[in-house]
Amino acid sequence: MMMVFVVAFSLLFFYKSSGLFFLLLVATSFVDWGLARYIDSHENKGARKAAMILSLLCSVGLLVYFKYANFVLLNLNAIIGNNFQPLDIILPVGISFYTFRTISYVVDVYNKKIPATTNFLEYIFFLSFFPCLIAGPIVRADKFMPQLRENKPASREMVYGGLWMILLGIIKKAVIADYIAQYVNIAYGNPTGYSGVELLMAILGYTMQIYCDFSGYSDMAIGIGSIMGFDLGINFDFPYRSLNVTEFWRRWHMSLSFWLRDYIYIPLGGNRKGKFRQYCNLMATMLVGGLWHGAAWKFIFWGFGHGGALCVHKLLMPRLKKIPDNYFTNLISWLLTFTFVSLLWVFFRADTFETAWQVIYGTVTRFDPAYFPVFAQVRYTWCALMIIVFCMHFIPKAFYEMLRRWFIDSFWIFKFLVFIAVIQLVIEFSAADVQPFIYAQF
Numbered sequence: 161m162m163m164v165f166v167v168a169f170s171l172l173f174f175y176k177s178s179g180l181f182f183l184l185l186v187a188t189s190f191v192d193w194g195l196a197r198y199i200d201s202h203e204n205k206g207a208r209k210a211a212m213i214l215s216l217l218c219s220v221g222l223l224v225y226f227k228y229a230n231f232v233l234l235n236l237n238a239i240i241g242n243n244f245q246p247l248d249i250i251l252p253v254g255i256s257f258y259t260f261r262t263i264s265y266v267v268d269v270y271n272k273k274i275p276a277t278t279n280f281l282e283y284i285f286f287l288s289f290f291p292c293l294i295a296g297p298i299v300r301a302d303k304f305m306p307q308l309r310e311n312k313p314a315s316r317e318m319v320y321g322g323l324w325m326i327l328l329g330i331i332k333k334a335v336i337a338d339y340i341a342q343y344v345n346i347a348y349g350n351p352t353g354y355s356g357v358e359l360l361m362a363i364l365g366y367t368m369q370i371y372c373d374f375s376g377y378s379d380m381a382i383g384i385g386s387i388m389g390f391d392l393g394i395n396f397d398f399p400y401r402s403l404n405v406t407e408f409w410r411r412w413h414m415s416l417s418f419w420l421r422d423y424i425y426i427p428l429g430g431n432r433k434g435k436f437r438q439y440c441n442l443m444a445t446m447l448v449g450g451l452w453h454g455a456a457w458k459f460i461f462w463g464f465g466h467g468g469a470l471c472v473h474k475l476l477m478p479r480l481k482k483i484p485d486n487y488f489t490n491l492i493s494w495l496l497t498f499t500f501v502s503l504l505w506v507f508f509r510a511d512t513f514e515t516a517w518q519v520i521y522g523t524v525t526r527f528d529p530a531y532f533p534v535f536a537q538v539r540y541t542w543c544a545l546m547i548i549v550f551c552m553h554f555i556p557k558a559f560y561e562m563l564r565r566w567f568i569d570s571f572w573i574f575k576f577l578v579f580i581a582v583i584q585l586v587i588e589f590s591a592a593d594v595q596p597f598i599y600a601q602f
Contacts, residue, residue, distance in 0.1 A: 200276035231455035322386030332376030356527030
């Protein structure tokens, strides 16, 4: 009965966000569930592989049509010079996320990592689970379905721990990210009209905004899942602590990072076929990751930049290991990594390449440190929130665990007061325009 209710609610949730496209999710679920059962019940390798390829063609084909058809046609038009009119295509919300979930399920069944479920309701529950439907995390069947079959009631710790995660997510998204976004949107809207310091603050602002926005959504999704009795893992592990780009991708959007590793990088050969092939595999994986984020060259460039940085890090690894591991070298490593990641976020945020270059060029050519005190005086609340987010990354994890433990063990009146305080913060910092979740567009 629980599965029926949650599936019905998830489909209603999807219908409210995407209209009749919820039927696309149902059709995808039915096709992949049936093909996975066929793969699981046959031993003939050719038949099993053909069924897997058919499933991938259906899932990826739908994603390509809805997300990339206009991008492909637009670039063809630029090459051949025709008068192209974009197709009237509406992108279903969350299609990138549930497509990756169904791909991982079918591939895992084919590789005999998991058995195919015979219960269609169980599969559509996994694929449409509403906390993860819009913007992840990309939960995998081998971790999720065993929990579904156990059907254990949520413990007191899971319920209140989930509530704690939801409150943290609300603060990150509705208080910090949305407030920071107000200035970032203004600066990116007219980069030629701002000084270098102001543009630098916009670059740093978006670096923190996208973290708080997306990790805030993930916290809320994970918290809701916990209240319902499901452990969805973690999706962010303080990524701006990273000392290199490889570490960054082990901490940032972890469900996507590990998905790309397990279903793109390793099947391409990983690091098993020589250094040159490894670098090609890294570049291909990150290009797929960039294109997954959006049908635009700026996302491909973003993926190319991260792929190139991963290759350089792998190439220099033998020499880097010889450098003394001390506070100074760690500081330099962190500063280089943070600067590189922040600069690539410019291309992620800017509407066009031209805007991105204007932001970077204006930051370098119009930079005057004398503007820092003026900026801090005018936007003191904004600066305070930025400092808070930055410091949050370097507070020991034990402190966060202590706060979570205190919240779980506290009397209900304290939980209620914390809840009221969070709601009041949202009201105080709320803007006239509601900022949508950044990753909901992907």
